[in-house]
Every structure is written in C-alpha cells, then in structure tokens.
Amino acid sequence: MIRAENLRKRFGSLTAVDDVSIDVRAGETIGLLGPNGAGKSTTIHMLTGALRPDEGRMDIAGLGPPSERAARRRIGAAPQSLAIYEELTGAENAHFFGAIYGLSGAVLRERVRFALDFTGLTPRAGSRAKTYSGGMKRRLNLACALVHDPAVIFLDEPTVGVDPQSRNHIFENIAALKQQQRTIVYTTHYMEEAERLCDRVAIIDHGRLLATDTVENLIRRYGGKSLIEAEFEPPVPALRGVAARVEGTTVTLESDEPLHDVARFADDGARLRSLRVKQPDLEHVFLNLTGRSLRD
Numbered sequence: 001m002i003r004a005e006n007l008r009k010r011f012g013s014l015t016a017v018d019d020v021s022i023d024v025r026a027g028e029t030i031g032l033l034g035p036n037g038a039g040k041s042t043t044i045h046m047l048t049g050a051l052r053p054d055e056g057r058m059d060i061a062g063l064g065p066p067s068e069r070a071a072r073r074r075i076g077a078a079p080q081s082l083a084i085y086e087e088l089t090g091a092e093n094a095h096f097f098g099a100i101y102g103l104s105g106a107v108l109r110e111r112v113r114f115a116l117d118f119t120g121l122t123p124r125a126g127s128r129a130k131t132y133s134g135g136m137k138r139r140l141n142l143a144c145a146l147v148h149d150p151a152v153i154f155l156d157e158p159t160v161g162v163d164p165q166s167r168n169h170i171f172e173n174i175a176a177l178k179q180q181q182r183t184i185v186y187t188t189h190y191m192e193e194a195e196r197l198c199d200r201v202a203i204i205d206h207g208r209l210l211a212t213d214t215v216e217n218l219i220r221r222y223g224g225k226s227l228i229e230a231e232f233e234p235p236v237p238a239l240r241g242v243a244a245r246v247e248g249t250t251v252t253l254e255s256d257e258p259l260h261d262v263a264r265f266a267d268d269g270a271r272l273r274s275l276r277v278k279q280p281d282l283e284h285v286f287l288n289l290t291g292r293s294l295r296d
Contacts (some may be wrong), residue, residue, distance in 0.1 A: 001026040001152060001183040002047065007056035009042050016042040017053070018207035026151075027181035029174070030212075031188065031198035032278050035290055039207040040187045041080065044156050047185065048077045048274065060152060073101060078141045078257030080157040080187075086130035090140050093129060094147045101148035118176070120169050132223040135166025144174060152183045159193065171197065191282040205290045215282055222288050225254035225278025228261060233271035249273070 001023035009017040014169060024030050034040045037227040045051040048057060049066030060071035077083075084093050094112040094250045103111055110283040116122050124132065129140060146155060155174070161168045174197055177184060190284055194201050195215050211218060231250045244253035255261045258277045266274065 001028070001061055002185065003057075003059045004043075004047060005057045007043065007046055007053045009046060009051060009053050015207050017046070017204060020204065020207070020209045022047075022202060022212070024183055024185065024211070026183055028199050029178055029180075029184040029186060031186050031194035031201040032204060032267075033188065033194055033201055034192075034198065034204040037204045038290075040204055041156060042207075043204065044076070044077075044079075044154055044187060046204065048075055048154055049210065056105065073148070074151045075154065075156040076145035076152070078138075078145040078158055080160065082137055082141050082142060084129050084137060084140050087128060089126050089128055090132070091114060091125040093140060094143050097144040098147040101139055103148055103229045109148060111147050115147040118146065119143040119173060133166075134226050135162035135169075138162050138170065139166060139173075142170065146177075150182075156187045158186075159188070159190070159191070162177075177229065191279060191286060195282050203286060203289050210289045211285075218285045219282065222285045224284055225228070225256055226258040227278045228253050228255050228258050229276045229278075230262075230265060231273040231275075232265075233273055237265060237270040264294055 002022065004020065004022045007013065007017050007020045007203060020031070020043055023164055025218070032043065032157060042051065046053045047066065050070055052067070058065040060066055061074045063071040063074065064179055066072050066075060085219070088096065091112055094115050095108065098108045098111050103294075113122075116125050119142050121136065121139055121143060124136065125155050129137060132140060138160075138230075142155070145155075157172055162170070170205070174184065184200060198215070200212060203210045204216075204286070209224065213221070229250065229252045234249055236246060244251050252293060253261070258279070262275065262277070
C-alpha cells in the first residue's frame with residue numbers, strides 16, 4: 001500500500017533523511033519511532049506529499065507518488081501541528097476539509113456526520129474549535145484527516161498533550177480503523193503506544209532506518225538481557241559463575257534465562273524476601289539502537 005525506496009532529503013548541509021526505504025502492507029499499522037530530530041516528520045512529509053524528496057521513489061496504493069492527485073486522495077493526515085481552524089466550528093472544519101477532497105452535497109454531509117461521531121465530537125459540533133480542550137482539538141484533527149474516507153492514514157504524534165480520556169478515545173479510534181483494514185503510519189514517542197497499536201515498528205535515527213520488525217522480534221534481537229533483583233534472608237547465597245552486584249542482602253544480575261537463574265536460588269537453599277524480574281521491552285530496544293544521550 002505504501003512503498004518508499006531510497007528516500008533522501010537535505011536542508012542545506014543537513015541530511016534529514018538518508019536512504020530510507022519503507023514498505024507498508026495494506027491493512028498494516030506501522031509505528032515510526034525515533035528521537036527528536038531523527039527524521040520522522042520529514043519522512044512523513046515526503047510520504048504525504050508536503051515535501052518532495054531530493055532522491056528516491058514513492059508509491060501510494062499503486063497510484064504513484066503523493067504528488068499525483070489520485071494517490072493524494074487516498075491519503076489522510078493528522079499532523080503533529082494541529083491543522084484546524086480555530087474560528088470555525090468542529091462541523092465547519094470537517095466540512096471544509098471534506099470539500100477540499102472533492103466531496104459535496106449529501107455525501108459530504110454524511111461524511112462530516114460520521115467523522116464527528118467517530119471521534120466523539122458530535123455534542124460540540126457547533127462550537128468553535130478555539131473553545132475546545134487540547135484533547136478535543138486532537139480529535140478534531142483526526143476527524144478532518146478521516147472525513148474523505150482515506151485508505152492510508154498518517155498520524156504524527158496524535159496523543160501529544162491530551163487528557164487520559166481523549167487519549168483512550170483516540171486509541172479506540174485507531175483500533176476501529178485497524179478493524180476496517182486501513183493502512184496506518186503512526187509516529188510517537190510513547191513506547192507503550194507502539195507496543196499496543198502497531199503490527200510492526202520502524203526505528204529511525206540521524207535520518208537512517210535502523211531496524212524494522214514486529215515488537216516481539218525487535219525485543220528478541222536488540223532488547224538485551226533481563227534484569228533480576230533478588231533480596232535474600234541472610235546469608236546471601238554464593239552465585240557460582242554469575243556476574244552479579246551484591247549490596248547488603250540484595251543481589252542484582254543480568255540474565256539471558258531469568259527463570260533458570262531464579263530456580264538456581266531455590267536449588268541452593270536460598271530464602272527470598274522479594275524478587276523482581278524486569279524483562280527487556282521496546283524502550284530497551286529503542287535506547288540500545290539510538291543511544292542514551294539526551295537530545296535537544
């Protein structure tokens with residue numbers, strides 16, 4: 001449904017996107033993760049037609065690059081910077097964006113009704129967007145992206161700064177879109193969102209694509225070891241052949257086989273006060289691939 005090959009985009013001496021290739025299957029939700037300035041938004045802007053790549057090729061739904069009108073009509077985009085008009089009502093915003101995509105008459109009215117109902121905004125459809133809360137504005141942003149019934153949807157940080165209720169509603173919206181077999185590209189800084197929503201995750205940094213796979217496979221390949229933290233009744237057992245840190249009666253060690261190592265404690269007759277096993281997750285993968293230094 002989305003195919004990008006060897007995309008490259010430069011801004012002066014800065015190469016923001018460097019030889020990125022992405023292939024997204026129809027009905028798939030793919031997460032695009034990366035630190036600030038990694039090239040995520042530039043990649044999204046090229047895939048939606050807001051920027052032209054300096055090099056590379058793109059195809060949307062077999063209709064050519066997003067510069068082609070037929071391909072562009074299949075795309076819906078909810079950008080990180082809200083694309084709504086504060087002085088218009090929710091209904092007027094949705095009507096305006098639907099009309100841009102060529103909808104009119106009864107079809108446009110029905111799609112506006114659907115988009116506002118889908119995002120939970122019908123009760124405030126006649127209120128100006130400037131009176132909306134941050135979460136409602138995010139949901140209106142999504143409604144405007146969906147009003148023309150696109151097959152391919154780009155969501156760029158759709159839950160930034162929203163309240164828990166709106167965040168949960170957006171999750172329900174995305175789950176419904178997945179059930180409808182929409183193709184979704186989802187950028188986020190929140191690892192739990194990517195784990196919850198995405199079929200695959202692509203990690204990008206310094207403009208280059210570092211890894212793309214399911215969350216499970218990424219954790220297996222790049223997540224590192226599990227961390228065991230065990231507090232014992234004295235005396236602390238001797239841990240033969242294991243590199244561990246001992247602080248008083250607490251032992252901390254990394255393990256490829258945490259269940260096996262915990263079982264060894266019992267075999268040695270050790271008496272546990274408490275035990276905590278932290279398994280690697282997508283955050284470990286992200287930090288192991290992109291580093292732990294702070295980004296501005």
